[in-house]
Amino acid sequence: MKIAIIGGGPAGLYAAILLKKQRPAAEITVYERNRADDTFGFGVVFSDATLDNFEKHDPPSYRRITQEFAYWDDIAVHFRGTVHRVGGNGFCGCSRRKLLLILQERARELGVSLQFEAEIDNEKRFADADLIVLADGINSRFRDKHVEHFQPEVDVRSNYFAWMGSTRPLDAFTFIFQETEWGPFIAHAYQYEAGRSTWIFEADPETFERAGLKGLDERQSADRMAEMFGWFLGGHQLLTNRSMWRNFPMIRSQRWVKDNMVLLGDAKATAHFSIGSGTKLAMEDAIALAEAMQRAPTIAAALRHYERGRREEVEKTQHAADVSLVWFEHVDRFWEFDPVQFAFGVMTRSKAITYDNLNLRAPDFVAEVDKAFAKQVRDNGFDVDVEKPLAPMFQPMRLREMEIRNRAVVSPMCMYSAEEGMPTDFHLVHYGSRAIGGAGLIFTEMTCISRDARITPGCAGLWNDAQEAAWKRIVDFVHANSAAKFALQLGHAGRKGATKLMWDGIDRPLEEGAWDVISASPIPYFPDSQVPREMDRAAIQAVKKAFVVAAERGERCGFDMLELHCAHGYLLASFISPLTNQRTDEYGGSLQNRLRFPLEVFEAMRAAWPSHKPMSVRISATDWAEGGVTGDDAVEIARSFAEAGVDLVDVSTGQTVRDAQPIYGRMFQTPFSDQVRNEARVATMCVGNITTADQVNTILAAGRADLVALGRPHLVDPAFTMKAAAWYGAEEVFCPPQYLPGKEQIFRNSVRDRQDFEDLRIKAKPKTRAELKAEATKPLAAE
Numbered sequence: 165m166k167i168a169i170i171g172g173g174p175a176g177l178y179a180a181i182l183l184k185k186q187r188p189a190a191e192i193t194v195y196e197r198n199r200a201d202d203t204f205g206f207g208v209v210f211s212d213a214t215l216d217n218f219e220k221h222d223p224p225s226y227r228r229i230t231q232e233f234a235y236w237d238d239i240a241v242h243f244r245g246t247v248h249r250v251g252g253n254g255f256c257g258c259s260r261r262k263l264l265l266i267l268q269e270r271a272r273e274l275g276v277s278l279q280f281e282a283e284i285d286n287e288k289r290f291a292d293a294d295l296i297v298l299a300d301g302i303n304s305r306f307r308d309k310h311v312e313h314f315q316p317e318v319d320v321r322s323n324y325f326a327w328m329g330s331t332r333p334l335d336a337f338t339f340i341f342q343e344t345e346w347g348p349f350i351a352h353a354y355q356y357e358a359g360r361s362t363w364i365f366e367a368d369p370e371t372f373e374r375a376g377l378k379g380l381d382e383r384q385s386a387d388r389m390a391e392m393f394g395w396f397l398g399g400h401q402l403l404t405n406r407s408m409w410r411n412f413p414m415i416r417s418q419r420w421v422k423d424n425m426v427l428l429g430d431a432k433a434t435a436h437f438s439i440g441s442g443t444k445l446a447m448e449d450a451i452a453l454a455e456a457m458q459r460a461p462t463i464a465a466a467l468r469h470y471e472r473g474r475r476e477e478v479e480k481t482q483h484a485a486d487v488s489l490v491w492f493e494h495v496d497r498f499w500e501f502d503p504v505q506f507a508f509g510v511m512t513r514s515k516a517i518t519y520d521n522l523n524l525r526a527p528d529f530v531a532e533v534d535k536a537f538a539k540q541v542r543d544n545g546f547d548v549d550v551e552k553p554l555a556p557m558f559q560p561m562r563l564r565e566m567e568i569r570n571r572a573v574v575s576p577m578c579m580y581s582a583e584e585g586m587p588t589d590f591h592l593v594h595y596g597s598r599a600i601g602g603a604g605l606i607f608t609e610m611t612c613i614s615r616d617a618r619i620t621p622g623c624a625g626l627w628n629d630a631q632e633a634a635w636k637r638i639v640d641f642v643h644a645n646s647a648a649k650f651a652l653q654l655g656h657a658g659r660k661g662a663t664k665l666m667w668d669g670i671d672r673p674l675e676e677g678a679w680d681v682i683s684a685s686p687i688p689y690f691p692d693s694q695v696p697r698e699m700d701r702a703a704i705q706a707v708k709k710a711f712v713v714a715a716e717r718g719e720r721c722g723f724d725m726l727e728l729h730c731a732h733g734y735l736l737a738s739f740i741s742p743l744t745n746q747r748t749d750e751y752g753g754s755l756q757n758r759l760r761f762p763l764e765v766f767e768a769m770r771a772a773w774p775s776h777k778p779m780s781v782r783i784s785a786t787d788w789a790e791g792g793v794t795g796d797d798a799v800e801i802a803r804s805f806a807e808a809g810v811d812l813v814d815v816s817t818g819q820t821v822r823d824a825q826p827i828y829g830r831m832f833q834t835p836f837s838d839q840v841r842n843e844a845r846v847a848t849m850c851v852g853n854i855t856t857a858d859q860v861n862t863i864l865a866a867g868r869a870d871l872v873a874l875g876r877p878h879l880v881d882p883a884f885t886m887k888a889a890a891w892y893g894a895e896e897v898f899c900p901p902q903y904l905p906g907k908e909q910i911f912r913n914s915v916r917d918r919q920d921f922e923d924l925r926i927k928a929k930p931k932t933r934a935e936l937k938a939e940a941t942k943p944l945a946a947e
């Protein structure tokens with residue numbers, strides 16, 4: 165077998181090693197355009213988990229790599245004169261040059277032919293090769309040559325970055341967030357061998373320009389950065405080696421395989437440097453390719469297997485890198501944060517690290533985060549304990565005069581169980597049990613303002629006296645038996661009305677008994693959905709009036725808060741999104757025009773709703789569709805509602821058009837809440853695939869939302885908050901007297917359960933290499 169590998173970077177060399185081990189008789193050649201020891205850049209980093217993977221696949225190169233590496237355990241965040249250090253991260257750094265020399269040496273030992281100063285411009289010269297590995301890096305000539313086939317998507321990011329080196333020793337992975345007269349600069353720095361550290365500097369384009377970096381040569385710009393970070397460098401120089409300022413290209417290729425050619429490493433996909441995974445991905449690609457070659461009967465099958473098996477892992481890493489890079493691009497959002505909260509945000513930015521996880525390895529840091537959070541709560545007038553604070557989830561909050569005991573919220577969820585809009589005993593039990601379960605705030609399902617405002621025949625409403633009385637009974641029960649506050653969500657289904665119950669076919673049009681539907685424009689949801697009537701001025705006035713009348717009824721029921729539903733493609737949302745609003749009057753066109761009707765409704769309700777009670781608005785912060793609402797629009801939408809008196813923005817997404825492309829995942833809508841909260845400076849509630857109290861605490865402590873709503877988790881567990889309170893020892897959680905023995909038991913058991921859990925986690929966690937090294941070099945105790 166003959167294998168040609170184009171590119172002698174980590175991907176190409178490691179693939180050569182693993183394939184040669186597997187097939188000693190194969191003729192494997194690596195073609196590299198540079199000289200053997202001629203490499204740009206400084207250091208690379210690997211996590212302990214990545215090193216474990218290398219150990220499994222090629223122990224000799226693993227051993228040599230780990231002998232050469234610098235280890236560290238801590239991440240240090242420098243911000244506004246403070247330093248926060250978090251241990252237990254287990255990373256190591258190595259010079260890229262040494263890594264390549266180790267891999268070259270190992271490849272040679274195994275009999276791989278290495279050809280340097282061999283620039284390949286045409287793969288046709290390998291016509292006799294069984295396999296051609298394209299490992300030619302980020303600017304891959306071969307990916308671009310076959311662009312129609314590989315279909316790479318290149319997203320060039322806005323921030324500028326440059327990769328430099330220094331002799332400054334570092335004992336932690338170091339982030340420095342530096343305030344300058346031109347704007348924020350960020351340094352990502354780590355040591356990779358004795359006396360050598362890597363420094364990646366980053367700045368947004370405006371800051372970069374204002375600082376006069378444009379047009380400077382490598383040396384001049386290094387000198388400028390050395391001046392800026394001189395206080396930290398302490399006389400150490402910044403070194404350059406092709407250290408040009410660039411913009412990071414996020415690359416995703418639709419296809420990785422063409423005939424017997426396969427893309428590996430940066431050539432196929434990149435991951436932002438802020439999560440330090442580029443070299444890891446490149447070498448793990450090589451592992452995946454070798455494993456596929458081991459198992460599959462033919463090369464074609466192996467390549468198919470490689471692409472199919474590896475894609476999800478790569479995309480997951482890319483997603484984490486995306487989330488992380490967005491955090492760095494928008495660092496100015498958090499610039500006013502308390503430094504410890506800021507540092508917590510840095511640590512938890514890409515979702516892999518959470519509040520509980522940090523509590524295990526850096527309890528003092530988390531204690532400080534909790535204190536800072538509690539202090540903010542105390543500054544807002546609550547008499548909370550700041551010295552031994554409760555976890556953020558159990559800190560109270562005030563909206564106007566409504567006080568919420570904790571930050572867990574039951575999200576609005578339609579139960580499709582009303583009869584002619586009348587809530588039934590099902591609703592009493594449903595809301596009653598969730599209120600007793602301990603959530604600070606519960607929302608009603610979308611409650612419809614009129615009969616023809618319903619989504620389905622099972623939707624609840626508030627347009628007549630009987631419904632008002634039925635809701636009042638539920639509100640009274642909640643207030644009499646729990647400490648939960650109760651918010652009424654009012655809405656109109658618009659073009660998604662007259663559809664089947666969720667379990668009979670969500671959003672599908674009713675076959676019988678449908679009523680006429682209205683919308684901003686006459687565009688049906690599905691091609692076979694009812695075509696809605698475009699609302700004229702009379703309809704606009706009538707709907708506004710119905711919202712106000714329902715709000716007045718809500719006040720008589722005793723609800724504590726009112727939410728206007730402007731999300732998910734229902735009537736008011738259909739005005740906001742350009743995908744569903746094609747009007748040419750003052751209610752269509754610009755965002756301000758599209759917001760006009762929802763704002764008119766909001767203002768009319770606000771005037772009717774008691775001024776001491778808060779109001780929220782639910783929005784879809786993105787349509788997840790080309791040409792639709794974006795996160796930036798959501799900031800504008802939130803600002804407009806805030807000016808109209810909204811107290812809280814309930815940040816959901818999507819469901820506007822049926823061909824949207826949402827990117828699901830844990831806490832997938834939280835970045836939108838983060839953006840709205842920290843750009844528009846309004847209180848937000850986030851929601852969406854948040855399933856654990858750990859996630860709730862992570863989001864709150866990082867300042868990404870003020871309240872956290874959980875929908876589906878509450879469907880199966882009304883006592884979600886009570887259980888979480890037991891776990892975190894938040895005795896203050898409300899429990900009705902009838903249930904006190906249960907509360908006492910779960911609180912007692914939780915102390916032990918938590919201890920067992922933490923012991924298990926600590927036992928199960930292998931020692932980091934830094935810890936092992938420290939142990940091995942510790943002097944023996946005197947006997």
Ligand SMILES: Cc1cc2nc3c(=O)[nH]c(=O)nc-3n(C[C@H](O)[C@H](O)[C@H](O)COP(=O)(O)OP(=O)(O)OC[C@H]3O[C@@H](n4cnc5c(N)ncnc54)[C@H](O)[C@@H]3O)c2cc1C
Nearest residue numbers: 171173174175197209283284300301327429430442443446
């Ligand atoms: C600023 C910055 C910081 C980074 N920090 C880290 C980090 O901390 N940790 C980490 O793991 N990764 C980091 N990376 C990423 C890392 O450098 C790459 O992701 C990794 O090297 C990818 O390996 P590769 O083998 O796919 O590509 P490369 O390392 O780019 O190797 C490709 C090779 O192909 C050769 N080549 C290209 N075209 C041809 C041709 N036509 N003929 C012959 N040879 C050719 C090139 O000379 C090169 O040697 C960073 C990257 C940047 C830009």
Ligand SMILES: Cc1cc2nc3c(=O)[nH]c(=O)nc-3n(C[C@H](O)[C@H](O)[C@H](O)COP(=O)(O)O)c2cc1C
Nearest residue numbers: 575576577578609610816851852853854874875876
């Ligand atoms: C059965 C069900 C009914 C829902 N009904 C409503 C509703 O009436 N109003 C609303 O704004 N959102 C509604 N939603 C959306 C939820 O409030 C929430 O945003 C969504 O389920 C995502 O949160 P989760 O991942 O915690 O479930 C509903 C969700 C479910 C599962």
